[in-house]
Amino acid sequence: MSFKDVLKQQLHNIREYGMYIAFVVIVIFFAITTKGLFVSSRNIGNLVNAMSYIAVLAVGMTLVIVIRHIDLSVGYLAGFLGAIAAIALKYWHWPVYAAIPVVLVLGVCAGLFTAFLVAQMKIPAFVATLAGWLGYRGALQLVTVSTGTIIIENNTFNALGNGFIPDIPGIGILPGIHKVTLLLGILAIILFIRGEISNRRKTQAYHFEVPKMNMFILKLIFISAVIAGITWVLAGYQGLSWAAVILLFVVLLYSYMTTRTVIGRHIFAVGGNPEAAQLNGISVKRITFFVFGSMGMLTALAGILYASWLRSATTIAGQGMEFDAIAAAFVGGVAVAGGSGKVTGSILGALVMASLTNGMNLLGWDISIQYIVRAAVLVAAVIFDVATRNRGK
Amino acid sequence: MDPEAEATPVVEMRNIRKNFAAVQALKGVDLVLHHGEVLGLMGDNAAGKSTLMKVLSGAYIPEEGEILIEGRKVHLTDPLHARRLGIEMVYQDLAIANNLDVTSNVFLGREAASTKLGPFSVLDSRLMEREAQRLLGRLKIDIPSVRLQVERLSGGQRQSVAIARAMAFNSKVIIMDEPTAALSVAAISKVLDLVRELKAQGASIIIISHRLEDIYSVSDRLMVMRIGRKVRDCPVAGDIDDFRERVVAYMIGARDDFADVAAA
Numbered sequence: 001m002s003f004k005d006v007l008k009q010q011l012h013n014i015r016e017y018g019m020y021i022a023f024v025v026i027v028i029f030f031a032i033t034t035k036g037l038f039v040s041s042r043n044i045g046n047l048v049n050a051m052s053y054i055a056v057l058a059v060g061m062t063l064v065i066v067i068r069h070i071d072l073s074v075g076y077l078a079g080f081l082g083a084i085a086a087i088a089l090k091y092w093h094w095p096v097y098a099a100i101p102v103v104l105v106l107g108v109c110a111g112l113f114t115a116f117l118v119a120q121m122k123i124p125a126f127v128a129t130l131a132g133w134l135g136y137r138g139a140l141q142l143v144t145v146s147t148g149t150i151i152i153e154n155n156t157f158n159a160l161g162n163g164f165i166p167d168i169p170g171i172g173i174l175p176g177i178h179k180v181t182l183l184l185g186i187l188a189i190i191l192f193i194r195g196e197i198s199n200r201r202k203t204q205a206y207h208f209e210v211p212k213m214n215m216f217i218l219k220l221i222f223i224s225a226v227i228a229g230i231t232w233v234l235a236g237y238q239g240l241s242w243a244a245v246i247l248l249f250v251v252l253l254y255s256y257m258t259t260r261t262v263i264g265r266h267i268f269a270v271g272g273n274p275e276a277a278q279l280n281g282i283s284v285k286r287i288t289f290f291v292f293g294s295m296g297m298l299t300a301l302a303g304i305l306y307a308s309w310l311r312s313a314t315t316i317a318g319q320g321m322e323f324d325a326i327a328a329a330f331v332g333g334v335a336v337a338g339g340s341g342k343v344t345g346s347i348l349g350a351l352v353m354a355s356l357t358n359g360m361n362l363l364g365w366d367i368s369i370q371y372i373v374r375a376a377v378l379v380a381a382v383i384f385d386v387a388t389r390n391r392g393k
Numbered sequence: 394m395d396p397e398a399e400a401t402p403v404v405e406m407r408n409i410r411k412n413f414a415a416v417q418a419l420k421g422v423d424l425v426l427h428h429g430e431v432l433g434l435m436g437d438n439a440a441g442k443s444t445l446m447k448v449l450s451g452a453y454i455p456e457e458g459e460i461l462i463e464g465r466k467v468h469l470t471d472p473l474h475a476r477r478l479g480i481e482m483v484y485q486d487l488a489i490a491n492n493l494d495v496t497s498n499v500f501l502g503r504e505a506a507s508t509k510l511g512p513f514s515v516l517d518s519r520l521m522e523r524e525a526q527r528l529l530g531r532l533k534i535d536i537p538s539v540r541l542q543v544e545r546l547s548g549g550q551r552q553s554v555a556i557a558r559a560m561a562f563n564s565k566v567i568i569m570d571e572p573t574a575a576l577s578v579a580a581i582s583k584v585l586d587l588v589r590e591l592k593a594q595g596a597s598i599i600i601i602s603h604r605l606e607d608i609y610s611v612s613d614r615l616m617v618m619r620i621g622r623k624v625r626d627c628p629v630a631g632d633i634d635d636f637r638e639r640v641v642a643y644m645i646g647a648r649d650d651f652a653d654v655a656a657a
Contacts, residue, residue, distance in 0.1 A: 206523055208522060209538075261510075273491065275488065279472055280488065281476070
């Protein structure tokens with residue numbers, strides 16, 4: 001590999017790590033200015049719960065943007081499906097175990113309908129989902145018109161957005177620390193290190209290059225430290241919340257799917273060059289249906305998390321969520337033109353945006369200023385992304 | 394291979410006709426390609442070269458005529474069908490996903506899986522990387538790493554990836570549509586070397602080009618088309634200036650070897 005190639009590779013890395021560095025800077029800034037309040041166990045726990053539904057939407061939106069589309073309908077669709085869940089629980093007296101799967105399936109159906117408009121009827125996604133934005137807004141008002149805000153009294157359902165995973169009772173050591181969370185954190189670190197080492201060994205066995213040993217160890221230590229830190233902070237309050245567990249599950253599932261499976265590869269191929277994908281036997285239509293179907297399911301999940309978090313379904317639930325999700329994806333390095341983006345990047349984007357809101361709230365900054373700061377961060381992130389992308393060429 | 398199979402052409406197209414609305418793009422064209430042969434296909438714009446190749450690669454279905462692959466009559470329904478029969482097309486616009494790496498492009502649509510679960514099959518990335526590297530090595534293609542994103546490669550390297558992909562799956566026939574268009578002189582010579590390498594490894598190739606020098610330097614036989622008809626079919630031989638003069642005469646319609654066939 002020539003020097004130029006090495007340099008290109010480094011530029012590529014800067015793009016990847018830039019967002020992590022920015023996030024660390026933001027965390028440190030708020031940790032200092034709020035005198036530690038920002039990184040307190042309680043605040044981090046709340047922050048994760050408050051961002052979970054946007055993060056779930058951002059995961060789905062990442063794939064939608066990767067295949068060169070957009071979905072503006074997810075906000076009100078989430079609100080509408082949350083209201084359906086609330087009605088099913090409260091007025092139809094459905095058990096949680098029936099209401100949630102049905103709402104998820106409804107979400108998939110809504111997503112497939114969008115895909116039908118986009119892939120079959122050839123309506124630009126912007127227009128099709130703008131219609132969805134209007135339509136689901138109307139649908140939400142329609143189902144809540146007679147009741148107004150629906151208060152959800154089901155504790156199991158409300159636990160999804162507010163509750164925490166149970167701890168083992170009766171262990172004397174480490175009082176006030178959530179032991180199960182701690183154990184899960186240690187397990188995560190062990191699995192991570194084991195996975196990385198076995199991956200490195202297998203790659204070496206095929207005589208492919210691997211990063212230098214010291215860089216590899218540095219990476220292991222850094223990521224383990226991050227996991228340990230987060231675990232410790234969360235364990236100091238009430239432990240891992242259900243919302244965090246759900247979010248982790250979604251992230252792991254989707255990053256595995258996008259990076260390791262055939263359909264993930266095909267999604268990126270369609271995003272990179274639809275004609276080439278089609279000529280190579282990948283059905284662009286089927287990928288479009290799959291991606292919007294998955295977006296619909298995640299939208300339903302976000303609607304459930306949001307309704308559960310508020311313990312109610314309101315008449316304006318979901319307003320603006322679509323833009324928060326899109327912003328999170330772009331801040332997380334998803335290319336506006338499609339074809340490139342990472343699920344983990346979008347989650348980080350959502351985390352950056354949620355941290356900004358949370359930190360500025362703690363500092364008592366005016367909401368008007370908050371919007372302007374978030375706007376600046378969005379623009380800065382995309383400028384950084386575009387600049388590093390072009391130089392990498 | 395027994396002599397009889399050797400004598401059977403790998404591809405034979407007979408009397409192919411294709412219309413687009415009122416325009417007759419192909420007016421009954423015959424084409425023969427032998428095993429291990431490089432056939433150059435030339436002609437002015439709208440001569441029907443690309444249309445004929447799209448018929449052979451299954452992208453267009455002709456109104457009339459038959460196609461024989463190794464002596465067996467086939468009805469090509471779509472590009473995937475043609476590909477299953479061993480006909481690979483390297484498109485002029487490359488049909489490569491620039492956002493993916495070299496390995497992903499070589500295996501695009503034909504990924505190797507370690508666990509088979511339909512669309513959720515788990516990619517066998519290491520196997521594919523190893524195979525891609527082996528393929529590039531075999532074809533003497535100079536690309537620093539199969540992990541490089543294609544958008545980081547030069548035009549010539551990209552063309553090489555597109556051609557290597559066509560060779561990856563034991564194809565019988567490789568069709569190249571203007572493989573040297575929009576390339577630098579150095580890149581052109583590398584692509585032509587690659588064509589010779591493919592031929593040496595037993596591939597049968599049809600190459601469309603309007604660069605006469607390229608056809609002259611790599612082809613065994615030349616076919617010239619003009620306004621939907623074949624006007625010349627001859628071995629590539631002799632002095633290049635002489636060759637050029639004659640080919641141009643056929644291309645502009647000053648000469649026509651098959652005029653009597655057309656009239657009949």
